[in-house]
Amino acid sequence: MKFTIMVNEGPYQHQSADSALQFARAVLAQGHEIFRVFFYHDGVNNGTRLSVPPADDRLIQKEWSELSKEHDLDLVICIAAAQRRGIMDEAEAKRQGLDADNIIEGFRISGLGQLIEGGIEADRTVVFGD
Amino acid sequence: MATKKFMFVNRKAPYGTAYALESLEVVLISAAFEQDVSLAFIDDGVYQITKGQDTTGIGQKNFSNTYKALGDYEVNKLYVEKESLEERGLTQDDLMDLVWEDEDDDWAEKPSIIMVSRSEMADVMAEQEVTLSF
Numbered sequence: 622m623k624f625t626i627m628v629n630e631g632p633y634q635h636q637s638a639d640s641a642l643q644f645a646r647a648v649l650a651q652g653h654e655i656f657r658v659f660f661y662h663d664g665v666n667n668g669t670r671l672s673v674p675p676a677d678d679r680l681i682q683k684e685w686s687e688l689s690k691e692h693d694l695d696l697v698i699c700i701a702a703a704q705r706r707g708i709m710d711e712a713e714a715k716r717q718g719l720d721a722d723n724i725i726e727g728f729r730i731s732g733l734g735q736l737i738e739g740g741i742e743a744d745r746t747v748v749f750g751d
Numbered sequence: 752m753a754t755k756k757f758m759f760v761n762r763k764a765p766y767g768t769a770y771a772l773e774s775l776e777v778v779l780i781s782a783a784f785e786q787d788v789s790l791a792f793i794d795d796g797v798y799q800i801t802k803g804q805d806t807t808g809i810g811q812k813n814f815s816n817t818y819k820a821l822g823d824y825e826v827n828k829l830y831v832e833k834e835s836l837e838e839r840g841l842t843q844d845d846l847m848d849l850v851w852e853d854e855d856d857d858w859a860e861k862p863s864i865i866m867v868s869r870s871e872m873a874d875v876m877a878e879q880e881v882t883l884s885f
Binding site for chain 2: 627629661662701702705732733734736737738740741746748750751
């Protein structure tokens, strides 16, 4: 079965960021396909590379990044939500005249149409949020 | 591109969190993709479409007029749960007059709000193919 996963909450604040990651792993472990993971609302914060949790805690953003590399996942951050919350890739930072970007490897920034396409193309769309 | 039945479930008050505002942004994009779009208003989500919203005291944009424009995007199935209104001391008279123009009926103005009971809402949800909850 083909899944699209939507992540609407940020890491550390909310369990649903962890649950989404665990669900994605379970989907892949059972041989299903993930068409896309779309990050919206505060979920865009799952794509920053500047988080530094205490050494004995998990680093959720890096876990997504590694899972993406291992399974060639399409991790998409909503551009409108990202702009509000200061999540930038190099091109977007340059376009906005900002002095830094912060997106972690494996994620890309794109529009909400990617979520709708995800809903159309997948057999199941699963939302993780409050 | 294929057409699917999309439902957007609005559960939160319009201000206080960004869910309602950012949900509307997804609704408008889904309409641009020519999907079969429905909205559900349950719990505090019913406050999103109440009349007379005034945000001057909180320094935020009042986006309630956007709901009035949904009909122009052919988003004209707005299911409102009766019990959620009653639990908050509201009636349909407290809601904005949301309408759409039916081009197959000489552009007659028709109501977009469909009042349903909690169990009817469950039936409508069961018919959907993609349900996004905010």
